[in-house]
Amino acid sequence: MSLPAQAAPVERPVLWTSTFTSGTLAHQVACVSGVAFEMRVISLRAGDHRKPDYLALNPKGEVPALQLPDGTVITEVPAIIYWFAEAAPESGLLPRALPxxxxxxxxxxxxxxxxxxxxxxxxxxxxxxxxxxxxxxxxxxxxxxxxxxxxxxxxxxxxxxxxxxxxxxxxxxxxxxxxxxxxxxxxxxxxxxxxxxxxxxxxxxxxxxxxxxxxxxxxxxx
Ligand SMILES: N[C@@H](CCC(=O)N[C@@H](CS)C(=O)NCC(=O)O)C(=O)O
Missing domain, CATH: 1.20.1050.10 (Glutathione S-transferase Yfyf (Class Pi); Chain A, domain 2)
Structure with missing residues (x-):
């Protein structure tokens, strides 16, 4: 487990998560997308999500959170799923056309x-x-x-x-x-x-x- 040092910049998308939580779903979608990302695992049991360094990244104190190289941090499972689907339009994660x-x-x-x-x-x-x-x-x-x-x-x-x-x-x-x-x-x-x-x-x-x-x-x- 490594905590973000005050949301230090990252070179590729980083999925902050905890195993066998709703973060698992984000992890699955990230893998299906084929987008290169790094996963960093924190422990909810150890209370990592309430530590200042993690709260600096996600003030909600929840997993998952997706940290992007431009400094944007995306939270909420549907938004993270949407980001991976947009980043990999050919993945089939979301249909391309309306409706x-x-x-x-x-x-x-x-x-x-x-x-x-x-x-x-x-x-x-x-x-x-x-x-x-x-x-x-x-x-x-x-x-x-x-x-x-x-x-x-x-x-x-x-x-x-x-x-x-x-x-x-x-x-x-x-x-x-x-x-x-x-x-x-x-x-x-x-x-x-x-x-x-x-x-x-x-x-x-x-x-x-x-x-x-x-x-x-x-x-x-x-
Ligand atoms: N609104 C969040 C909820 C995610 C969520 O429920 N995360 C749980 C793990 S399954 C969590 O981080 N719990 C920590 C806490 O609430 O203390 C989302 O959709 O991403």
């Missing part, structure tokens, strides 16, 4: 909203209720119900579109985001085996060479 491109942004926004509104409260319910354990149990339960409903909604959309969210032959960035949400289900011990369109799409995403490479790398880091 498909706008639909892709719609799905990225939906996935991001669902992550924050339904999945995050499952993982960190106590934060939403200022540490009140009893209230946290209720929050966790209702959030899990909404998370499951969101995955059901996406499963139906996949079925209608023929296997990928945008009806493309290959999964696009919205599919990769949705696959990450589906992956959260296993952390939550949520059975999604009945959501066959979703699980089939998740399987396809996991075999994308960029996604597989990102997962291998994170496993090796631990």
């Amino acid at each position: 498909a491109r706008a639909k892709a942004l719609e799905w990225l926004a939906w996935c991001h909203w669902s992550m924050g509104r339904h999945f995050n409260p499952c993982f960190s319910a106590t934060r939403f209720v200022d540490g009140d354990e009893e209230a946290a149990t209720a929050v966790r339960k209702s959030a899990a119900k909404r998370a499951r409903a969101a995955l059901e909604y996406a499963d139906a959309a996949l079925r209608r579109a023929g296997g990928t969210l945008l009806g493309t032959a290959q999964p696009t960035a919205p599919d990769i985001f949705l696959a990450a949400l589906g992956g959260f289900a296993s952390y939550l011990k949520m059975d999604i085996t009945d959501l066959q369109a979703l699980t089939a799409m998740m399987g396809r995403v996991m075999t994308m060479p960029g996604v597989a490479a990102a997962m291998e790398k994170e496993k090796a880091i631990g």
